[in-house]
Amino acid sequence: MKLVIALILLIVGTLAFHFWSPWWFTPIASNWGMIDTTVDITLWITGFVFVAVNAFLAYCVYRFRHSPDRRADYEPENKKLETWLTVGTAVGVAAMLAPGLIVWADFVNVPDDATEVEVLGMQWQWQYRLPGADGVLGEVDARLISQDNPFGMSKNDPAGQDDVLVNSNELHLPLDRPVKLLLRSKDVLHNFTVPQFRVKMDLVPGMVTYAWLTPTRTGKFDVLCMELCGIAHYAMRGYVVVEEQADYDAWMAQQSTWADMQAIPAGNADVGKTTYLTCAACHGQQGEGNPAMNAPRLAGLPGWYIARQLKHYKQGIRGAHEDDEYGMQMAPMANVLANDTAIRDVTAYIETLHARPATNTLNGDPARGAGRYVSCGACHGANGEGNSALQAPRLAGQDDWYMKRQLHNFRHGIRGAHKEDTYGHQMVLMARSLKDEQAINDLLAYLNTL
């Protein structure tokens, strides 16, 4: 009897949960409404079968429960009943399969007027490439990928020169225009997923895969990686901004092409040395940092990292949060640098400075910290040397008091919460795996030994 009640409650409870659940597909933003319809058809058919089979099961358990003065029927087979059930099931299955195959045929066949956009995945970031004025994506090869050529562009293919390289995790798409996403990976499997678009596809190194859609709603949508790609898989995030054509054109005008990228001159350290005099007041003549001024050491940090932080300060991406006291001091100082050339020059100079070993100011246990560093080392390197390909700065040699404050800021969204701060956002997710102050002290104690 208890079992009968339980079965009925489970059926009713399942239906109640389904109809009252606030957890359902996020509103769609693409042309794939037919996918949602197919889901609905399947839900109704399977829902009916679920209720019918289990209600009948509950009835049997109730009606034919054991009684000493009754015997079960003896009925090995019932051909007619079995045939009817088989045919009925086959019809139900066909009713679900047919719309599925029809929609799949749409998905497989990309419309001719779809524009191509390349999505490039790597551990654990997204980049994008657009065909440029000629409408043709230039040739690429994974073997050509290097620090100066992050997309692996072939220098011999003229079609590639005007390709727009978006070295950021944010892709913009024009509203109501079909787009074919060409998916490519530098290293391992990834999966490009925007839940509002409904469609997803893996990125596979060594080949180009695709998916297509027409964005039907403006907005900024999360991009998630949905194929396990290593330790920071869950932190591999990006954005797609769907906007009106005019806004899209404005965004496009700010992007640089492969040709632009090759033309960027190297920074001039001699000019930068003069600019650095302003910085030296707090950060020290040799970039050694000054705890009294809350100024971290700069010597030893890679130029690309300093350049990005300076730009972030200038653009209000870093140092704008009201709890970021010292960041807010730094922001106006960064504005002293007039343009990208000035930033390139000063970072070129800072790269010439030499770091001394870090000193311990915290009481942590380096042995325990070593275990915690495993997840960090995936990006920042086993010896804390940093990894420019992953946009992960050097940690070895940095002051522990400074890193402790930054970890605190990341954990509490004081740094890295700004939507433009791609890599900072990743650090927010990663820093939260450190649960308390002792964990941070242990970790930093270990870093001091590197």
Add this chain to the structure above:
Amino acid sequence: MQHVALADRPDELHDPQTFITKYVWSQDHKVIAIQYGSTAIFVGLIALVLSGLMRLQLGFPDTFDFIDPNSYLQFVTMHGMIMVIYLLTALLLGGFGNYLIPLMCGARDMVFPFMNMLSYWVYLLSVIILLASFFVPGGPTGAGWTLYPPQAILDGTPGYDWGIILMLVSLAVFIVAFTMGGLNYVTTVLQARTHGMTLMRMPLSVWGIFVATILGILAFPALLVSAIMMLLDKTLHTSFFMPAVVSLGENLSYEGGSPILFQHLFWFFGHPEVYIVALPAFGMVSDVLSVHARKNIFGYRMMVWAIVIIGALSFVVWAHHMYVSGMHPAFGFFFATTTLIIAVPTAIKVYNWVLTLWRGNIHLTVPMLFAIGFIFTFTHGGLTGLFLGNVTIDLPLSDTYFVVAHFHMVMGVSPIMVLFAAIYHWFPLMTGKMFDERLGKWHFWCTFLGTYAIYLPMHYLGFLGVPRRYFAMGTTDFIPESAQSLNAGITVAALLVGLSQLIFLYNIFKTLRSGEKSPRNPWGAASLEWQTADVPPHHGNWGKELPQVHRWAYDYSVPGAAEDFIPQNHPVTEDEQTEGH
């Protein structure tokens, strides 16, 4: 039968006398079954603890100090691999296959007893290698149980160095063990059935195990070659699965390999693996339902053919795991069609289980509770499979928690419900003792209701679009805060279900120490395993004479018969009105 198996030639019969030959280096299929079973349950408990750790992180992120992104992925991977291979496959085939086949077929033992013994010890070796990976530098692999290259063998994945090598070696060793056992099961079913035991008189348990073993023998080699090729890619830098890649900023020397090739090989094994687990469960639950409903299994012939057809179809559906893998999209049409066709014989099995209860005389014993619970969970899990198998619906749901919820319902909870039904059902035969029924019922209610509380809500996280294998969700625009409370609820349910398994362990140990003696055939079962000379059966199973089989295994409540069951070895009398078989 023309052939007389070695085990049936009494003068050559190996008759162990010492403790070591009886219980350690035993060639008795029943002892080997229990060795297999207890080892499998032991590793299964480790995997259960790992799932608890994962759930702690998911339910209460930013709380527990001992889980970081690295160890989280290791827990996920080891939980999955242990549960699928080292628990379910080993317990269903190595455990129940070993125990039931000779007894249900009326054989004295497996046809190759020495190889059978070897099978267990090689399995144990594979378990030791697997567990050793917890103690090597870098720990076990965290590549996910699917072990997809390139990431499985590249820096940036937990255990990419030692862990993955031990995992692949352990799998290869496991497959050797499985093959030795599997050849034995198939040969025994084909060659060592007793007089009168035709194929169409075999209990469905044997049919399920038999067909599952054939699937295993055909499917595991695909996993073996992929494990070997990946080992070569890892250690000798061959490029079977490895294209030119830039790993963490470093250009590696690989070139020309195909990650998708691995996925095809893996799922060519991986999908039949689902049925390697499911078919024995289908078979055993049929027998439990029939015995405790005091009624013949409904549509026996259809049930046999459904097992065979499902087994055959399971080899042509594998790429439904790969709809969004980047394989040629036209495959989607073929694999969606074959996948949904498999729903038909599977649905027939469900109908026939319920129709077996119809006009039965249902005893709600502990094994029966689990068997009926199975019908409910399997119906749910089977129906959600129609979402994922349909290529279009897989687009939004693939790689979300919907997938996790689906395969746990269909491949986790359901076979485990059957395993518990089977353990409680055959426990009196294996030990001669009767378990505590009250504790058994508590165990059922906690497990049945608890697992549904875990997995029903989890489907809805999937509809939301929450990705699987995420250490933490962080913030997104499309997942509401309330999803976190749902996750916390799931974790609480999962921990309770995990803890309630202690009731089961306590019941087993208590009964073994001081349990009541069980009647010879406590459930009144008609199949042959309950008709042995002794209970529990001794070595050689049948005393001097092999049993003579006169009927199928499902003569329950036969009109005109004195009792409500007629054992298979009883001759047909004039009073009874049976039909065929």
